Amino acid sequence: MDEDPALLTIGQLARRTGMAVRTIRYWSDGGVVSVIGRTRGGYRLYDAEAVARLELVATLRQLGLGLAEVRRVLEDSTTVAEVAAAHVEALDAQIRALRLRRGVLATVAKRGSSTEEMALMNRLARLSAAERKQLIDEFVDEVFSGLEAESPGLEAGMRKAPDLPDDPTPEQVDAWVELAELVQDQDFRRRVRAMAELGAREREHGGPAAERTSQENADFLERVAEHAGGAAERGIAPESPEGAAVLERIVGDTPAIEARQSLLDHLEAFTDVRAERYWQLVAIINGWTPVPARVPAFEWLIAALRVQS
Numbered sequence: 566m567d568e569d570p571a572l573l574t575i576g577q578l579a580r581r582t583g584m585a586v587r588t589i590r591y592w593s594d595g596g597v598v599s600v601i602g603r604t605r606g607g608y609r610l611y612d613a614e615a616v617a618r619l620e621l622v623a624t625l626r627q628l629g630l631g632l633a634e635v636r637r638v639l640e641d642s643t644t645v646a647e648v649a650a651a652h653v654e655a656l657d658a659q660i661r662a663l664r665l666r667r668g669v670l671a672t673v674a675k676r677g678s679s680t681e682e683m684a685l686m687n688r689l690a691r692l693s694a695a696e697r698k699q700l701i702d703e704f705v706d707e708v709f710s711g712l713e714a715e716s717p718g719l720e721a722g723m724r725k726a727p728d729l730p731d732d733p734t735p736e737q738v739d740a741w742v743e744l745a746e747l748v749q750d751q752d753f754r755r756r757v758r759a760m761a762e763l764g765a766r767e768r769e770h771g772g773p774a775a776e777r778t779s780q781e782n783a784d785f786l787e788r789v790a791e792h793a794g795g796a797a798e799r800g801i802a803p804e805s806p807e808g809a810a811v812l813e814r815i816v817g818d819t820p821a822i823e824a825r826q827s828l829l830d831h832l833e834a835f836t837d838v839r840a841e842r843y844w845q846l847v848a849i850i851n852g853w854t855p856v857p858a859r860v861p862a863f864e865w866l867i868a869a870l871r872v873q874s
């Protein structure tokens with residue numbers, strides 16, 4: 566055909582769009598860009614519309630669209646907005662997967678994990694929401710099974726507590742892996758079961774915590790945190806005269822030896838760093854306010870009750 570100066574050869578089109586000749590030929594062979602004609606020498610010719618279409622193709626490809634999706638957009642069988650929405654969902658899924666992978670790798674690096682530990686953490690982190698819930702449900706079922714006198718609020722809270730978000734931080738992934746390992750530890754399960762059984766008996770027959778009002782319990786916890794926690798931080802020995810003075814500020818309203826022994830037995834049964842760690846991990850996973858470490862304060866109080874009462 567006669568060469569029209571308004572038409573572009575594939576080389577000219579490449580210079581106008583910044584694309585490689587082989588790329589334009591690829592899109593042309595795929596039917597995305599139409600060949601208007603050919604030169605006397607048989608070379609392809611394109612019109613000005615090809616420039617706009619190739620620039621759109623380049624943009625769509627940079628955003629991750631495949632050839633079939635690009636063709637549907639150019640054929641008006643779908644809109645750019647619809648394709649973009651679908652790709653947002655796909656990218657979100659990829660980002661979540663990458664964050665999860667990063668979280669596992671960060672945990673492996675921090676712990677110095679072995680190959681076997683890394684594989685375990687990867688499996689735990691990749692559990693679905695339903696599988697994560699099942700893991701917690703099995704733990705709670707074993708702990709509270711048959712304890713009708715147990716607090717239903719506590720059981721419900723433990724059953725629904727850990728909720729790993731779809732877009733977790735490395736810290737949340739690390740916390741979930743640690744929590745999953747913790748609730749599968751048989752010694753921890755037995756310990757929490759024993760605490761649940763004792764709690765049920767105390768609620769049914771009376772005990773140090775059951776005999777106080779909610780406000781009195783809250784005041785007691787505050788005194789422990791302030792006085793016993795402070796004594797532990799300052800290095801005050803529980804058996805020292807200063808330690809005795811601290812103890813009186815905490816339990817001065819419990820003068821009887823039998824009552825103090827009952828309190829000691831209660832504290833020894835319910836003070837466990839792993840149980841506290843459970844709720845600290847739940848708080849990290851759910852993005853809640855951090856749970857303070859109170860076990861050191863109670864351990865100091867337990868030691869003081871043993872030597873001072």
